[in-house]
Amino acid sequence: MTRTREIPVVQAILSANEQVAEENRRTLARHQVFAVNVMASPGAGKTSLILATARHLPANVRLGVVEGDVASRIDAETIAAAGIPVVQVNTGGACHLDAPMIRSALTHLPLETVDLLFVENVGNLICPAEFALGTHLNVVVASVPEGHDKPYKYPGVFTRSHAVVLNKADMIDVFAFDLDAFRRGVAMVNPHAPVFVLSCKTDMGVPEWVRWLLAQKEAVHPSTTP
Ligand code: MG
Ligand code: ZN
Numbered sequence: 001m002t003r004t005r006e007i008p009v010v011q012a013i014l015s016a017n018e019q020v021a022e023e024n025r026r027t028l029a030r031h032q033v034f035a036v037n038v039m040a041s042p043g044a045g046k047t048s049l050i051l052a053t054a055r056h057l058p059a060n061v062r063l064g065v066v067e068g069d070v071a072s073r074i075d076a077e078t079i080a081a082a083g084i085p086v087v088q089v090n091t092g093g094a095c096h097l098d099a100p101m102i103r104s105a106l107t108h109l110p111l112e113t114v115d116l117l118f119v120e121n122v123g124n125l126i127c128p129a130e131f132a133l134g135t136h137l138n139v140v141v142a143s144v145p146e147g148h149d150k151p152y153k154y155p156g157v158f159t160r161s162h163a164v165v166l167n168k169a170d171m172i173d174v175f176a177f178d179l180d181a182f183r184r185g186v187a188m189v190n191p192h193a194p195v196f197v198l199s200c201k202t203d204m205g206v207p208e209w210v211r212w213l214l215a216q217k218e219a220v221h222p223s224t225t226p
Contacts, residue, residue, distance in 0.1 A: 017131055020102075033116070033117050037097075037119045037137065039139070045167035045200050047075045047120060053206070056206055056207055061116050064084065064118075066097075067086055068121050070094070075088075087108045089101045095124045095127055096121065099133050102133045102135075119135055126157070129161070138160055139164075140158055142167070143167040150182075161193055164194070167200055194212060
């Protein structure tokens with residue numbers, strides 16, 4: 001008797017962050033927005049991936065961006081210059097975004113005219129994966145100059161991601177990057193995650209990534225117009 005009472009109580013307790021993430025999920029659902037949490041170390045190319053994706057999106061998929069940074073508006077200005085609605089979140093020193101930050105950011109975006117929302121997390125491969133934001137997908141971006149050992153050294157973020165992007169693939173030969181070792185590392189911690197080997201600079205591999213991303217979006221929020 002006591003045991004059957006205790007279990008539901010434990011299940012009902014969500015962390016404060018998880019409660020707000022759930023609220024964000026409802027806000028996004030109400031506006032039919034599909035949201036992607038983009039995580040990477042600094043300089044791997046999160047902003048570049050967002051811009052490369054924007055270049056390959058069909059016109060009926062409208063983009064919005066939340067830019068997370070410890071300080072500055074540099075990336076947000078780059079996104080705004082591309083004509084994409086963007087909100088900058090400065091974490092004031094915190095090394096990750098959390099659900100309350102996203103809740104505030106969402107109030108500043110024209111959600112009724114956004115179909116696909118990128119949340120660019122703070123550049124850091126450790127704690128961003130620990131905080132639910134209410135987004136539909138987690139994506140981790142690694143890049144060739146960082147080396148092929150990232151999935152081995154930072155398994156947490158790779159385990160919690162739905163897809164892995166390897167950016168700067170045009171540099172694979174220059175850096176003697178071991179693509180097989182990288183793929184093995186990903187497969188070890190997250191065997192179901194697709195790996196997109198691409199270059200935001202040359203656009204190589206970007207169409208394949210965008211096709212996959214749109215399929216994920218369509219599964220949650222089908223487009224109403226062709
Ligand atoms: Mg950036
Ligand atoms: Zn952190």
